[in-house]
Structure formats: C-alpha cells, structure tokens
Amino acid sequence: MSLQLDQLVPEHIRLFDPYRPSPPDAELMRRYGLDRLHRLNNNENPLGPSPAVRELLAGIEAGIVPVYPHGDSQNLREALSEVLGPDRSRFLVGNGSCELISSVVKAFCEPGDNIVTADKTFAVYEWVARFSGIEARLVPLTRDHGFDPDAMLAAMDGRTKLVFVCNPNNPTGAYWNEATMRRFLDAVDGRCIVVADEAYFEYVERPDYPDCIRLLDEYPNLVVFRTFSKMHALAALRVGYLCAGEDVTDVIGRAHVAYSVNTPAQLAARAALLDRSPFVERTRAMVRQGREVIRAACAELGFEHIIGEGNYAMIRTPISDTLLQRKLLRRGFLVRTMTGFRFPNWIRVSLVERPVLEEFRAALTSLFR
Amino acid sequence: MNTSASCIRLLLPADAAWVGLVQAAAEQAGAVFGLDRDKALRLVHCAEELLLFLASAEAGDIETTLRPLSTGVEIGFSFASADVDLSAMNLVSAPSADKTDGPGGDRSSLPLLLASRMSDGFRVGLEGRRMEIALRVDKAYPEPEPLPAERVRAQGRPTLSAAGDADALFEACSAIAGLYPAHVAPAWCASPGRAADMVRAGELFALEARDAAGRLCGVVFWEMRSERSVAFFGPYDFSVDGSVAGDLVNALLQAVGRTGAKNVFSGLATRPLADHGFELLAELPYLLGDSPTPVTHAVWGRMLQEDFGATAWTHPGFADFLRGRYDALDLVRDLRPVRELGEAAQAGSVIGARLTPGLGEALLHPELNGADMGDNLARHVAALAAAGYRNILFEIDLAKGWHAALGEHLLRCGFRPALLLPLGGQSDTLVFRHVPAA
Numbered sequence: 001m002s003l004q005l006d007q008l009v010p011e012h013i014r015l016f017d018p019y020r021p022s023p024p025d026a027e028l029m030r031r032y033g034l035d036r037l038h039r040l041n042n043n044e045n046p047l048g049p050s051p052a053v054r055e056l057l058a059g060i061e062a063g064i065v066p067v068y069p070h071g072d073s074q075n076l077r078e079a080l081s082e083v084l085g086p087d088r089s090r091f092l093v094g095n096g097s098c099e100l101i102s103s104v105v106k107a108f109c110e111p112g113d114n115i116v117t118a119d120k121t122f123a124v125y126e127w128v129a130r131f132s133g134i135e136a137r138l139v140p141l142t143r144d145h146g147f148d149p150d151a152m153l154a155a156m157d158g159r160t161k162l163v164f165v166c167n168p169n170n171p172t173g174a175y176w177n178e179a180t181m182r183r184f185l186d187a188v189d190g191r192c193i194v195v196a197d198e199a200y201f202e203y204v205e206r207p208d209y210p211d212c213i214r215l216l217d218e219y220p221n222l223v224v225f226r227t228f229s230k231m232h233a234l235a236a237l238r239v240g241y242l243c244a245g246e247d248v249t250d251v252i253g254r255a256h257v258a259y260s261v262n263t264p265a266q267l268a269a270r271a272a273l274l275d276r277s278p279f280v281e282r283t284r285a286m287v288r289q290g291r292e293v294i295r296a297a298c299a300e301l302g303f304e305h306i307i308g309e310g311n312y313a314m315i316r317t318p319i320s321d322t323l324l325q326r327k328l329l330r331r332g333f334l335v336r337t338m339t340g341f342r343f344p345n346w347i348r349v350s351l352v353e354r355p356v357l358e359e360f361r362a363a364l365t366s367l368f369r
Numbered sequence: 370m371n372t373s374a375s376c377i378r379l380l381l382p383a384d385a386a387w388v389g390l391v392q393a394a395a396e397q398a399g400a401v402f403g404l405d406r407d408k409a410l411r412l413v414h415c416a417e418e419l420l421l422f423l424a425s426a427e428a429g430d431i432e433t434t435l436r437p438l439s440t441g442v443e444i445g446f447s448f449a450s451a452d453v454d455l456s457a458m459n460l461v462s463a464p465s466a467d468k469t470d471g472p473g474g475d476r477s478s479l480p481l482l483l484a485s486r487m488s489d490g491f492r493v494g495l496e497g498r499r500m501e502i503a504l505r506v507d508k509a510y511p512e513p514e515p516l517p518a519e520r521v522r523a524q525g526r527p528t529l530s531a532a533g534d535a536d537a538l539f540e541a542c543s544a545i546a547g548l549y550p551a552h553v554a555p556a557w558c559a560s561p562g563r564a565a566d567m568v569r570a571g572e573l574f575a576l577e578a579r580d581a582a583g584r585l586c587g588v589v590f591w592e593m594r595s596e597r598s599v600a601f602f603g604p605y606d607f608s609v610d611g612s613v614a615g616d617l618v619n620a621l622l623q624a625v626g627r628t629g630a631k632n633v634f635s636g637l638a639t640r641p642l643a644d645h646g647f648e649l650l651a652e653l654p655y656l657l658g659d660s661p662t663p664v665t666h667a668v669w670g671r672m673l674q675e676d677f678g679a680t681a682w683t684h685p686g687f688a689d690f691l692r693g694r695y696d697a698l699d700l701v702r703d704l705r706p707v708r709e710l711g712e713a714a715q716a717g718s719v720i721g722a723r724l725t726p727g728l729g730e731a732l733l734h735p736e737l738n739g740a741d742m743g744d745n746l747a748r749h750v751a752a753l754a755a756a757g758y759r760n761i762l763f764e765i766d767l768a769k770g771w772h773a774a775l776g777e778h779l780l781r782c783g784f785r786p787a788l789l790l791p792l793g794g795q796s797d798t799l800v801f802r803h804v805p806a807a
Contacts, residue, residue: 022675028677276388320647323671323699339674342625344619
C-alpha cells in the first residue's frame with residue numbers, strides 16, 4: 001500500500017516550512033568543541049527564576065505527576081485576577097503565548113479572512129496564519145522601526161479579523177505609547193480584534209508605555225498577551241496568558257485546548273506572579289547595564305545598532321549575520337540571526353549578565369579589529 | 370510525483386497493445402496543456418516510445434501521468450521494477466551497432482533513446498522500489514528582438530516591487546541584453562513569455578526597481594534551486610551611478626529570508642557582493658565560444674538561517690578540499706568517509722544533464738548509479754566537448770554516500786572539486802569542474 005500523502009495534505013500545509021530548533025546545547029557543544037555556551041539568542045532571563053519559584057520547584061513531589069493538571073489553570077487565573085485586576089473569567093492560560101496565538105487565529109479566522117501585522121516582528125503571528133490557510137498581511141515598519149498604525153489601518157479590509165501589535169516590538173524594541181495605542185484602537189473602532197502582545201511588558205520602564213490590560217474596559221475588541229517566559233524566566237515551563245473582555249475570552253477559549261498547561265508550570269507561574277522579592281528589579285538593572293555594554297561595543301566598532309525596550313539589542317554587522325552567528329558559536333556564543341526577521345545582516349543579542357556581555361564584546365572585537 | 374495539480378493518469382500494463390491509448394492521451398494532453406502541433410507530436414512520440422520500451426523490458430503494471438508544467442508538459446511513467454536498464458536515457462548514450470543491427474540484435478533500448486532525444490529534459494529516479502521516468506516537452510516561445518536600452522539617471526530613490534507580466538519582463542530582459550554581457554544574462558531572458566509563465570507558476574521571482582518617473586532602474590531574479598536553496602540572477606542595475614544594486618540585494622534577502630530556503634547563492638552574479646554580506650564561494654573560469662581566454666564567473670552565497678553543523682559524506686579524493694572550504698566558511702561538519710564495500714551495482718548508470726548553450730555549460734549530475742559509471746562519465750565528457758561544451762560541471766549531493774563514492778570516477782575522468790554549495794541540495798553539494806589537462 002502506498003500513501004498518497006500529497007493528496008491528503010492541504011496546500012498551505014504542504015508549502016509551509018516547519019520551524020527547526022537548534023540542537024540541544026550538549027550536542028552543540030560537542031559539535032563545536034565548546035566547554036561553555038552562552039545563550040544570547042532567545043531573550044531568556046539568566047537570573048531566574050525568582051527565589052520563590054526556585055523554592056517551589058525544589059519542593060515539588062513526584063506524586064503530582066500521575067494527576068492531570070487543572071484544566072483551565074483556575075488557581076493561576078485567580079492569582080492573575082488578584083494581581084492585575086480583571087476577573088479570572090477574563091484570563092486564559094496557554095502553553096506559552098504561541099498556543100494562544102494559535103487559539104486566537106482558530107477562534108476568529110476562516111478561509112478568506114486575513115490578519116494584519118508588521119513585516120519585521122515576531123514571526124509566529126505570520127506562521128500560524130499561514131499554516132492555518134489564512135492570509136497574513138505584512139506592513140513595513142516605520143523609519144524608526146516601530147509598527148506603522150496608519151499603514152496597518154490601510155491594510156485592513158472587511159475580511160481582516162485580527163491585528164497583531166507586538167508592543168514593544170521584537171526585535172526592534174520600539175513601542176507604541178498610550179496615545180498611539182488609543183488612536184489606533186479608536187480608528188479600528190471595533191471592526192476586528194486587536195492583539196497587543198506584551199511579552200516584554202515587565203522590561204519596559206517608560207512612563208508613556210501603555211498597560212493595555214487597563215484599556216480593556218474601553219476597548220472590547222482588545223486582547224492582551226503576556227508571558228512568564230521572559231521576565232519571570234519560566235521559558236522551559238511554557239506558560240503564557242491572555243486577558244480580554246469576558247465574551248472575547250469565552251470565544252477564544254472554545255478554540256483552546258484544555259489541560260495544555262502542566263501542574264508544575266501552573267504552580268511556578270502563580271509563585272512568580274505573587275513573588276515580591278527584588279528579582280524583577282534586579283533583572284531590569286541587569287538589562288540596563290547590558291544596554292550600556294552593547295552601546296559601548298558598537299561605538300568602539302562603529303556598528304549601527306538598535307536598542308529599544310525589552311531585554312535585547314540589535315547590531316548591524318559588516319558580514320552576513322549567519323556567518324557571524326557561526327563565528328560567534330565557535331567562540332561559545334549563541335546569537336539570533338535577523339535575516340529571518342527580514343533584517344539581513346543584523347543579529348539580535350539578549351541582554352544578560354554584564355560579565356557575559358563583556359566576554360561577548362571581547363569576542364566581537366577580536367573578530368572585527 | 371506530485372499529482373495535486375490537474376493531470377491525466379492512466380494505470381495500464383506495459384504492453385505494446387496499449388500504445389494507441391497512450392498516444393491519444395498524450396495528443397489530447399498536449400493540446401489542452403498548451404503545446405503547439407509540433408511539440409504535441411513530440412509528446413506523442415515520447416509517450417509511444419516510452420511505452421514500447423517498458424513493454425520490451427516487461428516492466429509490469431505502470432502508471433502514466435501527463436501533467437502541465439509552467440512552460441510545457443511532462444509525461445511520467447512509474448513502475449515497480451529496479452531491474453530495467455535505463456542507460457539509454459543518458460544524454461550521450463548511443464545504441465551500439467553490434468547490439469542493434471542484424472538479426473537477433475538488441476533493440477530494446479532504442480525506444481527509450483528516441484524518447485529522451487525527442488524531449489527537452491528528463492529525470493529518472495528510484496523511490497523505494499518504484500522507478501520513475503519523466504520526460505518534459507517545452508512550449509515553443511517567441512524570441513523577440515530586445516528593445517533598445519540605456520542607463521537611467523534615477524529620479525529619487527526607486528521603488529521596488531514584484532515584476533510578473535510579460536511586457537515588464539521583456540523590458541527588463543531587453544535592458545539586461547543591452548547593458549550586460551551575454552554571459553551574465555539568464556537563458557530565459559531570450560523568451561520573456563517563458564519567463565512570465567515561470568513567474569506566474571511561482572518557479573521564478575522577479576523584483577524590479579522603478580524611479581519616480583516610472584523608469585526601470587534595475588531588476589533581480591531568483592528561483593528555488595532545491596527545497597533548501599535559492600539561486601539568484603543579478604542584481605542588474607540599470608542606473609548611471611550603480612546606486613540600485615544594494616536595494617535590490619536587500620529586497621531579495623528580505624523576500625527569501627522567511628521562506629524555507631536555508632541558503633542563497635548566485636546563479637549569475639553581476640558584481641562583487643561582499644559589501645552585502647555575501648561570501649565568495651568560488652571563481653569559476655568559463656571558456657566562451659572559441660575564446661582561449663576564460664571569463665570568470667564568481668559565485669557569491671550566504672546562509673539565510675543559522676547553521677548548527679551537519680554530516681556530509683566524503684571521499685579521500687576531495688576530503689581536503691571540503692575541509693578547506695568548511696574552514697573558510699566557518700561551517701562545522703562531521704565528515705563521513707565512504708568505503709568500498711563490494712556491493713553489486715546495476716549495470717547501466719544514468720547521468721542527468723542541464724545544458725546552457727549560451728555559456729557552453731553542461732551541468733551533470735548522477736541520476737542512477739551503475740557499474741559503468743566511469744565509462745559513462747568519459748563518454749559524456751567526450752561527446753559534450755565534441756559538441757562545443759567547454760565548461761563541463763558535475764554536481765554531487767553530500768547527503769548521499771553513493772554520490773560521494775563517485776569521487777574516484779570523477780577524478781580519473783579529469784574532474785576537480787571547484788565549488789561547495791552549503792545546503793545546495795538535500796545537504797551540501799559539491800560541484801566538480803572538468804579540467805581537460807588534468
């Protein structure tokens with residue numbers, strides 16, 4: 001019996017190129033003959049998790065494993081409600097924000113619909129749309145590397161169901177202030193769902209940066225995404241959440257897989273949220289220092305750079321980003337190439353502890369001086 | 370075979386009695402899929418001769434597929450037999466007199482030979498235990514005289530956009546013909562209708578730059594060379610000051626950067642590209658026409674995605690070359706040497722070929738291994754050289770051990786490793802260049 005796979009698989013799946021992650025660190029280190037590897041590619045927080053989360057994880061017993069997790073993360077949603085304000089029914093927890101992106105697209109889009117986002121932003125909005133058979137309309141960034149509200153409005157039509165705004169933008173760190181966000185939402189006027197992805201919310205210290213959860217009552221078409229992977233350093237546990245109006249959350253929940261967040265993840269996320277240690281402030285201080293190290297390195301080498309909000313910086317390189325990635329990997333540094341973000345010959349570097357970034361700076365300098 | 374597009378499929382025995390049916394199907398398909406009368410007759414001839422060959426080879430049940438391509442029609446025969454000798458599919462294969470003449474002579478390969486000569490291209494492959502032969506007949510396209518072209522003083526910064534209609538492509542191809550030497554013009558530039566059909570089918574992509582007055586200031590083309598690699602042509606910069614090339618290259622990278630392609634390199638490059646983040650992969654000397662002095666084709670490339678190392682088969686004859694190139698490109702590879710294990714090979718090898726007469730280039734690749742591979746290679750080189758092809762290349766895929774094992778035959782036949790294309794095929798590919806004096 002021969003399998004006629006090409007007759008079974010929809011075209012949008014057949015043509016989609018799957019994401020291929022890097023090999024496990026141990027395998028990478030073997031291939032490259034490394035005795036240490038600094039991960040500057042995924043915007044992880046190396047200081048974490050917070051002491052409260054460490055303590056909780058150390059105390060988790062194997063006895064919880066045979067039991068299914070709570071199906072809709074009720075205790076975590078209650079904690080979110082307690083800390084952030086909206087009722088727990090307005091929160092939906094997912095296996096990382098990526099699952100939530102998928103749930104939102106599934107909930108609102110059908111063939112013929114489209115989503116609108118930027119061309120140079122987090123790729124998963126575009127990917128999920130494409131492998132769901134939905135058109136992704138990609139709007140160029142502005143000259144200062146931010147989302148272009150007017151061009152996004154112009155790209156919308158009657159079949160636009162979702163607009164994704166990455167705020168601050170990954171990888172450029174540019175953000176919409178509250179006035180811009182409000183102007184945009186006013187102009188959309190409820191015609192479609194606007195997703196404000198605030199994955200790096202906790203890193204932004206600007207007074208004009210909007211807390212979109214506070215805007216939800218005014219804009220019922222607004223959905224806010226946040227994650228525990230970045231500031232809270234729970235990337236391995238995969239926990240993200242969204243907050244929206246109760247009706248909207250209910251609709252998204254229908255397309256969302258229950259039980260997708262495991263028990264240790266729910267417990268750790270709750271502990272991280274309720275933690276009142278100076279962990280977040282220590283992380284912010286680390287990132288501030290990191291920005292200075294990268295600025296100084298770029299000034300010394302004469303490299304163009306983009307340093308905005310978030311725990312990352314972009315550097316323009318005189319050689320291809322992919323070649324530089326290989327050269328830096330030989331020296332023990334993993335960085336993110338930016339050609340896939342449509343920034344050819346740029347790399348993105350996570351802002352981690354100063355000593356590591358000083359080592360990175362030395363490696364970069366040795367390559368180009 | 371991908372049969373998701375419109376096609377005609379016939380399931381039938383490999384029996385000469387069915388020739389009429391296959392001919393009729395080919396004739397109808399030729400007309401429906403856009404071939405003119407002459408080309409449709411060629412398709413009919415291919416169908417007839419292939420079926421006769423498979424009948425003589427007692428290939429059993431076969432599946433015949435006729436499907437439209439962007440620029441022609443393909444007829445494919447798929448059958449469950451690994452023992453059919455396909456050596457007559459070789460470009461330079463010729464029926465030997467002692468096998469075909471006289472009473473009792475073996476004429477079994479003659480139909481296949483004829484079919485492969487009537488077609489514009491072919492591919493042969495084994496997928497599991499099924500063998501597939503597919504022959505391509507191209508549409509006939511007009512080759513118009515190029516429009517006059519001159520360099521442009523661009524008004525403002527040109528705007529880039531996709532180019533696709535035949536008239537825009539004709540304008541671009543005319544400018545290339547008028548402003549660049551012929552050896553850096555892609556072959557399909559001579560027939561813009563063909564280029565337009567390729568663009569419409571998503572097989573060729575074009576980005577053009579136009580200034581505020583709507584004048585064409587430059588163009589770059591690209592195509593998927595394999596599932597994981599992109600080959601580009603250009604950038605063709607028609608501006609007076611050469612200010613458009615950078616934008617074209619940047620736009621090319623942005624366009625292909627989020628596709629499945631892992632690598633992009635020049636099929637025909639028009640200028641050094643180090644300033645745009647490309648690495649020089651090779652400088653290949655090309656002998657054009659009767660000229661004793663070669664022109665240099667630089668091959669520029671760069672990875673589009675992160676590379677974390679891989680495994681590649683190698684042979685002692687080119688292992689040092691590979692190590693040198695991998696070091697130069699900072700690529701980590703586990704090199705796995707092939708070994709002679711004494712396994713039996715089928716008798717007849719098949720070598721695929723893509724010919725570019727304007728460049729005098731023959732790019733060969735192994736289709737099927739066989740015990741006669743060394744002799745077959747030598748036959749190809751001799752025949753191609755006699756036909757005026759002075760630039761003979763042979764490409765192997767280092768994902769395949771049997772490709773790497775051809776190293777011995779290639780070296781003996783005068784081929785030398787010249788160009789490593791990271792992820793140019795299923796894995797890295799290595800291109801050998803024939804050096805007559807070697």
